[in-house]
Each structure stands twice: as structure tokens, then as C-alpha cells.
Amino acid sequence: MSTNSCIFCNILREKRDNIVLSNKHCFAMFDGYPVSKGHILIIPKRHVSSFFQLELDEVVDAYLLLQEAKKLLDKKFKPAGYNIGVNIGSAAGQTVWHVHIHLIPRYKGDVENPTGGIRNIFPDKGDYTKIL
Numbered sequence: 001m002s003t004n005s006c007i008f009c010n011i012l013r014e015k016r017d018n019i020v021l022s023n024k025h026c027f028a029m030f031d032g033y034p035v036s037k038g039h040i041l042i043i044p045k046r047h048v049s050s051f052f053q054l055e056l057d058e059v060v061d062a063y064l065l066l067q068e069a070k071k072l073l074d075k076k077f078k079p080a081g082y083n084i085g086v087n088i089g090s091a092a093g094q095t096v097w098h099v100h101i102h103l104i105p106r107y108k109g110d111v112e113n114p115t116g117g118i119r120n121i122f123p124d125k126g127d128y129t130k131i132l
Ligand code: AMP
Pocket: 007, 030, 031, 032, 033, 034, 086, 087, 093, 094, 095, 096, 097
């Protein structure tokens, strides 16, 4: 199922030029409001809201595009690291109700203390080494 009101379905349907990679079940595009230089979204073509609704072949194609997108970003921007994340549900911060995986390139010094990475969604709990 796809919906006319879904921004990601529309981007796919219109073959917009921020789509940089695709395979049978997924496509990848640069995020319109990047949190870092080269922030890419891996998006299954089928319109479902949750990562947990995906079939295995869709997850495999998403993984293959993650690998391809990493190669592309390594070449284009030479980041020092990556975060991969999926927001599932409004409590977890999801805002677009078509499943997508964030691939976020990270650069030396882009935040003062990167320790803990995605643990920093709870800002005071990122650096657990401070409480050891
Ligand atoms: P989430 O909050 O996990 O649902 O992520 C939604 C992502 O979609 C955000 O990173 C937005 O920057 C991105 N986004 C929203 N609207 C657009 C758009 N029109 N084009 C490209 N990216 C978008």
C-alpha cells in the first residue's frame, strides 16, 4: 500500500533527484533536513510505518543499501564514523510514518563529547563511563 499523502511515497513516485541509490525493495536518499553532512535515509519502497513490519527480503535489501550508502559517503565526505538509527513510534521520536533507517555520518569534533553515541538520546545518560 502507498498513500498520496506520504512524503516518502511521493518522493519515490516522482523519482526525485535526492534519491541516490535503489534496489528491488528499498531506496536511499539524502535527508532534506540533515543532522550532519551526508545524512542519508534508507527507505523500504512498501508503505508500512514500523521497522518491525518489514519482511526479511526487505530487511536484507535495506542492509545492502546501508552498505552501498556507506561506501558512497566514505568516498564523498570521508566521515570518521557513523550512527545508524530507526525511530519507531511517536514516543521514540518518529515523525514520518513510512519506515526509514537513518545513516548519520559522524565527524571528529562534531559534538564536544561523543561518548555513548545513540545513548545521547537521553542527554544525561550518554557517557556512562562518568558513573563507573
Ligand atoms: P523520523 O523523525 O525518524 O520519522 O525522521 C524523518 C526524517 O525525514 C527526518 O530526518 C527529516 O529530516 C526527513 N524528512 C522529512 N521531510 C522530508 C522531505 N520532504 N524530504 C527529505 N527528507 C525529509
